[in-house]
Amino acid sequence: MAGQLTRYQEQPRGILGRVKGAMQSWTLKLGGNELEQRLNRIAPPQNEYGVDPFGFDLDFSKAAIAPVLWLYKKYFRVETHGIEKIPAGRVLLIANHSGQLPLDGAMIAMAMLCEADPPRVVRSMVEKWVPTLPFVSTILARAGQVVGTPENCRRLLAAGEAIQVFPEGVRGLNKTWEHRYQLQEFGLGFMRLALETNTPIVPVAVVGAEEQAPNLYDLKPLAKLIGFPSFPVTPTGLPIPLPTKYRVFFGEPMRFAGDANGEDAELQRKVRQVKDAIQSMLRTGVAQRQHVFW
């Protein structure tokens, strides 16, 4: 009986189990001993079925991150700067969003896992329609990603988690080539939550994602037809990014005080400070790099 009850903690059977095992070894091959130790240091609260209350499954995630880790190490060869500035406990990572595909978010998450000390699991706030997508919704949930409602964010911050927010949303992600490295309009929601929960904000600048898929022209009528936020025309075709070199810059933590339900103008002023911090890191990052691909 005992054997039967504990079975699900062990490797699942069948093809899926074998795929999971193979992916996990790939993860460990890419990350080496160091990553194995880091993963062992992450101890999310989990029940006898291996998940935390939000559905984050560390064992599953070890397999699911393999391709992302490959992009991080081999394809984009991500370089991080200033990751030691991440404070312990709850934190909001506010970053620029670019590159047509939200790979910048995945790369920041990998940096937090592979470089930060102690290793952190980033919980991103995913779009509210993501739960309607089969497979994607399940994979993201098991990997610790959560639907971006203010209540979910509040709860995770209260639990001391690191949350990643792209205040530009698709405005940043799908902007066209001539607007590269120009921050689009920021939403105010993250600032409300930061004030309400007294959470430090770390501005993050990602350099290199803009060039992975330059949006030469936005086919708006086609996007509208298929219900996408935009339809970018890129040199390689949409799903394939160019192997640019990613540089991720973490800024000094910023702390704000004030009324979370205050006037928008007041919030806007604070958001402006975060935006300026990111924009200035972007400017230096772009100016200092020698090459887009190296």
Place this chain on the structure above:
Amino acid sequence: MSSGEEIPDFTVEEAPFDDEAPVALHAGGVVITGISGNLGRTLAKLLHKSERVIGIDRRPMRGKPKDLEVHLIDIRRKKVEDVFRRGHVRALIHMGIMHDPRLPAREHHTFNVLGTHLVLDYCARYHVPKVVVLSSASVYGPHPDNDNFLTEDSPLMAASRFAEVRDLIEVDMYAQQFMWRHPEVETVVLRPVHIVGPDIKNAPANYLRLAHPWTLAGFDPMVQLIHQEDACRAMQAALKPGVRGVFNVVGPGEVPLSAVLRELNRSSIPMPHPIARGLLHKLWQYHLVSFPAPELDYLQFLCTVDGSRARKDLEFKPAFTLRETIRSVLPSG
């Protein structure tokens, strides 16, 4: 509702009330509507050791202990008032709510909504100090943009995708309205997650008993279950003097639907969601299944709630573990 003339009648019947004596609390009976249902019998078994239980149900109660008083009346009947008029009712636990999607909407609508109106109004008229209404966490409804842990303040959106459940929402809303209109009555609305157990035959428990349950391919929402005995313990906890308000009642935690089905050794059939709804609807129309198509939402989206208010104010803690709760639907237990 102004029933001033009833009060002298009541005071004559009621023995002089002494706040100091703890016996006085037990002098009054606890009325349970829907006592003959499977959950009702579990509750009666739990309460009747410490309370004088008075049951109301139109169905006879199987295995009724001799000392248990059960009135075989439909709660919409005027005769129900007699149970309250006789006095000595210290609390009402209203769980006489039915949810049978096969019945015509009018039947369960009048039974649920009208029945709730009537019994709650008797409580106000005859000065019953405590009312506990058993609602359900399903009133929030499964939705793609739900919070992972819905609090008691979340809007009750279940009917937006499944119109047949609107009477369950109306019952919950009426109980809340009653709470504000009658501050002298301590009203408690309980919204437990899916109740399962060896005796329970509701949709979630029946689903988990299927050998080949459908799932929706690519969807694996977190689910919350509570054991029937834990749900009854929560109702008992709600009887505690001083407690009022709306409470989500959560069992031993959250778990992916797939893990529940694995624990029960079910071989599930993953259906592509675009065709599952239409197919289930057809099967339902031909009476081949007992699950209406909108219930597929529970296999696709979250409808999970935050039970911390009940943990704190009701001091409610489930006694069964997650594994015991899941396995409670199995025949031998």
